[in-house]
Amino acid sequence: MKKAFVKATLLAGALALVPATTAALAEAEGNSYRTLDEFMDVFQRVRADYVDKVDDEKLIKGAIDGMLASLDPHSSFLDARDFENLRTQTDGAYGGLGLSVTMEDGAVKVIAPTKGTPADRGGIKAGDYITHLDGELIYGGTLDDAVEKMRGAPGTSIKLTIVRPGRDQPFDVSITREIIELKPVDWEVKDGIGVINIVSFSANTGADVRAAIRGIGKSLGHKPTGYILDLRSNPGGLLDEAINVSDVFLEHGEIVSQRGRQKSDIERYYAKAGDDTGGLPVIVLVDAGSASASEIVAGALQDQRRGLVMGERTFGKGSVQTLLPLSNTTALRLTTARYYTPSGRSVQEGGIEPDIRVPQLSDPDYKTRPRFRESDLRRHLINEAKVDNSILEDDSKKDPRFDTNAEALKKQGIEDFQLHYALETIGRLAKNPVQVAAHTSSKK
Template structure:
């Protein structure tokens, strides 16, 4: 059974299985055979003549990693240790810091901290580089080794040395490890508005969002003014759950399509009848850490004029990965398709552009800290429509509407300006005013027949 998933980080995965297929060696041409002979010659020379004795399995894994490393940054080989990391991450019951990380040029780079985890509370931010753990340099090691060092017994202290682009000097951040119990969906009521936070797209998230709507209405004893769907720093997850969450708010039409190498490799996903939110207005909050499945939901609600997308341009990961088991303890994580929003737009590189760009003014580093996105990853897939650098950087421009400093906002008790602005917008406009604002702000309507894209 083919079940794709979408995720920004190779270390935060949701399992999706596909039966292994046999290789058709008959399709390999003579030149390829010669290259394979050359590879075996190098392999034989290394194992026989290298200054130290080397393990055959290590050489073969290095060759596989090198092959996949020539593809996009989301394709990789998973060995037994990677599977253990996968299990502990998806179980959500381990002692750690709550970070989604990747490796870049030998350095550990933060994709995003998960909300309300030790790393988030300590102020670690997307785009930070971790250079030392407890004073020990980790540069040049593997990502698995760094992750294992950051994990440990809950309650034990740990110190990270951070290099943050935009700051002159590295600085240390101290925190205690904790049980990372990642709740994919949480909800609360603020100013008569239902706030639903999505931290990941693991199993049953669509049902959890629907249950959150029911819980909000029951708690209020009436319908709220509307809903805020907070998907900031959500790296993604299962494609099926992105479809399910979109379907909570949509009654008809295409949600997303995925398209593989061949023109015939197209799958389309459609909404079913019924809007659990009963047509109440929705504000979707995204930022540079909102990736993959988060972008599917934001793009679907935006294209269908169902929600007002607010915040910052999203991460821009428009590819689908499938986990192909190779044995009981190894698998291939391979990019197999691109996905497109209902209007036929690929979010690869460019991400989802908010209807209203709202900077996180409450973050004192928001002006100086560069945004880290898919377009910054080496060997990332190129969007079929060439994107100008200015488009990808426009959220760094000054907006005369937003002039408050983080210090001024702190004095006013505003700790999260983007959430504050979204709540004010819903409260000020009310349901009817929001519907008008959504229709005016959303930039692209869905055509009766979704646009096609090149394959």
């Protein structure tokens, strides 16, 4: 009875994806039943004959995880613990390190540290591998177990063993946990320029950016020279908030479109009238850790010629995930669409290429540390336009304009070269607005 019920449930989902013709449905039904018979045979064999007694729920979850893992890196099943972690990350604060991580070939890999967190201050970088926690090997374990071990009471310490591509030997970093305040937007004024840093696109991020613009003007007593929108190491978040943030700087026009499986599955999102910045110069800072929602904002402002995109090529995650609740405590996170910039570009794999490429020379590991992007993930979605491999391998190109190093910059008091360069550029653009058009006119 249970076997028949499971087969019928899975078959109903499979048939929903099949073209509605009688012949196709009949063939799909036969193939699906044969495949499900094989699955149930294996399931029963494992239950009956495996050397140790196994839990049915564990087997079913393993089968679901395997099915979704065969699709792309961003589709997954969220059990009760995953659901709670997602809620914590989006709604509250927690004791931890401030890291976004993923699992790759059994190893925990850093996507990006959140700016201003213990992990960021401790020197953890995107692309690092974490092999041990307090001397205990975590290779081959689950990502959830590793995340739980890294979280803990504020004030307690944990030792991370790091393997960094480009370095010969692993090294240890001791980090003290803190309450990770999930504040998506922060701002400051530097040299009369408003610097708005967005660390994630969670609820109310658009409203917070508008509040930041008001705060900048109030602190100066007048309008700033321009704005720098810092999206570096921002892994993304909510699509709606990416649209809201883009709308802050745009008067009109398309912001982004998303296209699903069918040609008719197209949704377009447009800016409302009113530029909160009054048309002042805008620079968007990005790097290899700027992903998803960050790329939507950078792509919209670039295509609309509203601002200069500066820094490094972005991560290249051009897909949309939909959270589909399955119960009160479980859900399916499924890739349901690709998104496109106003000019029709898909950023999948290739990312957003900056208008002005500026390396982070204040990072002492800049030249030796490889960049980690969507194209490095197994089973990533392929860009339908076929990205040139040379674009994916161009991080090592040298630029004669930037012939210096971190030590020399530090002596000059420059701790963040990309931000320093952006501040200088805003100053030049304010004196000669024609330069903005010159830099952006080539972006079609």
